[in-house]
Amino acid sequence: MLNNKVVIITGAANGIGKEAVKGFANQGAKVALIDLDMAALEKVAQEFNLQKGNYLLLPADVTIEEQVEQYVQKTKDTFGKIDVFFNNAGVEGVISLITEYPAKALDSIVNVNIKGIFYGLKHVLRLMAEQKSGSIINTSSIGGLRGMPCTSAYCASKYAIIGLTKCAALEFAGSGVRVNAICPAMVNTRMMRSIEAGMNSDDPDAAKDQYTNMIPVGRYAEPDDIIQSVLFLASEKASFITGAVLAVDGGLTA
């Protein structure tokens, strides 16, 4: 379905970004992996036995616009086009009441989750608009649909991603480019371990149980649960879906 498509994945070293590398590569796509650390990217390429010529490792800081411009340009120079952009890199910040929320954590969230997503859209869309084709999936969250105590900056950023998604979708709807957002519920990754420990440092498992109870299907998502929806939105089967928000959340926001 996605054979020979060129896919950029940010946050590719861990979590759902890493699972996306596997998912897209298995469908025959050429993948450009973006994350901060080259060693971590090499590990992913090795782990999934990516074939030479079919992947590109591009360490970059998504908060620095020139570096975003570069990862887009290098992907285009190597593979000639960009068909799919999984605009996924994100951080969770700290668990804290808004009244105590540290400025440094707020800055980090604004820089990675809002500006990083924004710069990615800005530079990838320039190319996709010229091509008159492309599919972009932004990673928002259930935190972009509902408030969750002690995650104010994170939720603000995930709501922002939905706004960016809709604006970008409307700007380029007539140009053959689609822009959508996914809203995962809690996924079984390092990010949730960090949030669970932030919620209950003495007993993070108790926090995990509490979060699990919020999900009607009774379990966290596995990264693959999320990636199946990303693969679908990336494909031509989703050709009439743009500006949409897909909750992949086991019923949590229902």
Added chain:
Amino acid sequence: MNAIAPGYIWTPLLLNVNADKVKAAENLHPIGRFGKPEEIANVVSFLASDEASFIVGATISVDGGYTAQ
């Protein structure tokens, strides 16, 4: 159990509607056209599959950007 929210789709339901009204409705879709039946079928097929097993109680807009506005 999920819902899809289609935009206007080219089906026989539209055959008795005046051409100018059809054009006006088409223009309401940012993508610039109505959807085709297969574009809805593809989403239904996905939601019915195991690949969508973690999507529960969701509503997905399949509307060429109509409700993004």
